[in-house]
Amino acid sequence: MTTQGAGTYKPEYNLLSDAYLGSSEKIYKKLQRLEKMAKSENWDFKDCRYKDPSRSLPILYNYLNFTYDRLKEEGKLAISADSKAMCFNTGLQTDLDNDIYAFFIENSNPHKQPWYFVKFCEPHDKELTVFAGLPDIAEYIEDASDLIFDSKLLPIRVNYEHIIRDNRERFHAVADYEEYELRQSVESAISRVQERVRRNYKIAIPQYYPIKGTKTSTIQLLLPLCLKSPQRADLALVVQKEGKAYLAKTVLPLDWAYMNSRRIVRPDAEWISI
Numbered sequence: 001m002t003t004q005g006a007g008t009y010k011p012e013y014n015l016l017s018d019a020y021l022g023s024s025e026k027i028y029k030k031l032q033r034l035e036k037m038a039k040s041e042n043w044d045f046k047d048c049r050y051k052d053p054s055r056s057l058p059i060l061y062n063y064l065n066f067t068y069d070r071l072k073e074e075g076k077l078a079i080s081a082d083s084k085a086m087c088f089n090t091g092l093q094t095d096l097d098n099d100i101y102a103f104f105i106e107n108s109n110p111h112k113q114p115w116y117f118v119k120f121c122e123p124h125d126k127e128l129t130v131f132a133g134l135p136d137i138a139e140y141i142e143d144a145s146d147l148i149f150d151s152k153l154l155p156i157r158v159n160y161e162h163i164i165r166d167n168r169e170r171f172h173a174v175a176d177y178e179e180y181e182l183r184q185s186v187e188s189a190i191s192r193v194q195e196r197v198r199r200n201y202k203i204a205i206p207q208y209y210p211i212k213g214t215k216t217s218t219i220q221l222l223l224p225l226c227l228k229s230p231q232r233a234d235l236a237l238v239v240q241k242e243g244k245a246y247l248a249k250t251v252l253p254l255d256w257a258y259m260n261s262r263r264i265v266r267p268d269a270e271w272i273s274i
Helices: 014-018 024-037 058-074 126-130 160-165 179-199 254-262
Strands: 085-093 099-106 115-121 205-211 216-225 235-242 245-252
Touching: 014 058, 024 058, 024 085, 024 115, 058 085, 058 205, 058 254, 085 115, 085 126, 099 126, 115 126, 160 179, 160 245, 179 216, 205 235, 205 254, 216 245, 216 254, 235 254, 245 254
Parallel strands: none
Antiparallel strands: 085 099, 099 115, 205 216, 216 235, 235 245
16 A cells, blocks of 8 residues: 655654644643543553553553544645644544544744644534534555455465564563474464464454555554463464565564554454453
């Protein structure tokens, strides 16, 4: 999938350079407000290794940044006729199915970011009346077939030296394994997940991956890697379709995998949220 951008291409976290979000304390209060506005969902890491006591709701924070990146890329940011206000559709909804928007005003400090974040709004809020029309949600999928694991391309091709050696610190569940023992465990887990995905393609979860340094992005698929118990995933195996094959690209902790996949849609597969 090729994407278009203007000027210097920056695939992620454009919001931080385009808008002042407030002090750490204020932005996280606003995130807590958004969490209460939106339909109930878990926005925090579950693994204590990735929790930061000074930063609550990390998945929600990253979701907003990822969403803004894609909307900017798609040209879906709404700017008022007098150029003094901007808003974007967060992609989240209230319990009554009202879209939730992030609302900004022109930054009074010309030496800072051009926009100043004010609040999250619903369509009927007076702040949004300065816009003739309200912007649409981000879209990531150009070809729906990218979302479906094609079992005809099995087996997955794996560079085990890269997967294991370059990501050794992520294998917490089997941290005491020697490298040979770990490779045997990973090979067995990949063999099992290939049989699972042949029978149930829904266990493969899509994630949107902007390729840094280029103006391209791709859809990757996440598969559960069960190293110690067939009932519980320890990591997510990231696979990417290239030509007539799936290549294993890396492994991710489940919290990271959930955060990455959430930018497209709330994942349905149970293995990634247990």
